[in-house]
Amino acid sequence: MEASWEELRALEAEVAALRRARSRAPWGDALGAGHQLRSEEGNSSENLKNHIGQLESELAFLSKLTGINITKCSKYTEEITSAEMKEAGIKKVLQKHRLSGHCHMIRFELEFQILEIQNKENSSSVITDLNIIEPTNYPELSEFVSSVEERRDLVLFFQTLHFFVECFEHRMRTFKHFKEKYPGTVHLYEGTSGSSMGIRSTKQPGFECLIVWMIQIDERGKVWPALDLLPQVPEQALELDKNRIIETAPLSFRSLLGVLGIQGTLESLITVFGLPAHA
Structure with missing residues (x-):
């Protein structure tokens, strides 16, 4: 890739x-x-x-x-000269670029500078400045974007953006699927583009669990989904839970993810809450 x-x-x-x-x-x-x-x-x-x-x-x-489409590109070139550089046979050229485009549904806009240095023997180029203007409305990307700007790693930004979008769209499709299949049980408080999904029990009023699905990115640009379960039950139910089933539910949920995967685990959890799938 x-x-x-x-x-x-x-x-x-x-x-x-x-x-x-x-x-x-x-x-x-x-x-x-x-x-x-x-x-x-x-x-x-x-x-x-x-x-x-x-x-x-x-x-x-x-x-x-x-998935990367560049819709607009501009470039400004400036030659850096001095008497000493001319005498030494050194040529420096500063290129200022501005790009905008989109990766599927997520738009991007950025500016960067490339300094080219040429002498009698060889030439080299390096990115001297990188400013990512967009995307700004995706909190899961913000820390990574700051890291990429600091390291001036333009290729890593595009690679990671590609895999982030894949993971983001997978989450959206999954949330949309379960909302349509179980409209009375599944609740998307932030819409399909949010990071959480609520599951309410119609058999036991007051019983609900919140699925928090974050997208993690490490400093090398590796992207992966991280899901957690947060049970929300009446205080009385906690007092009656002598076997600590509710307390250990998040750990059991993560174990189930490793066996059934995301789709299978969410399907099983909704089934446990007692609603059959709508036709």
Whole structure:
């Protein structure tokens, strides 16, 4: 998967460069080039058009594979010079980029700077600044975004955003499925895009459990679901629970997740609360 992200960035850059080259091509004719040159430029323009078409097809495939679609891109280039640098044969170029787009349902917007240093022997480039403007309304992403900005790791941001969106959409689909299947028992207090789902018992009024489904991200960008169960029962029921079933319910819930998975565990829990599935 990592190679796909690099290919995506390289293809986007190449398509942009070729489009700029094609847009400049007609000026050569306007400057009075000969018939043979115009003919050669015509063939070159056709080849360029075909090449751009091929690159755009590859870019569309990679966008579909990764879910990343860049809708707007701007670039400003500034050359940093000094007498000492010229004498030493060193050239520094600062590129300022601004990107916006979306990964499925989540939009992103960011700014970053790349410093290119060239000398007589080699050249190198490094991201010197990264500012992620969006997404801002996903609390589970906020800490990770701050970490990525500090490390200026642009590739890691896109990789993690892709897997976060997959996990986020899985949670939404699961909540929506159970709400539609058990409308009287399942309650989504924050809607399908929230991180919790309530299950109420119709047989035992006052008995409810809250499923909290968070999306965890570590510093390396690994994304995984973390689910917990919070029982909410009357005080009297706690006093009568001599076998501590309610107290140990969260631990049993996590054990069940390892056996049945998320879908199977939630289905079993709702069944225990006593409502048959609606047709």
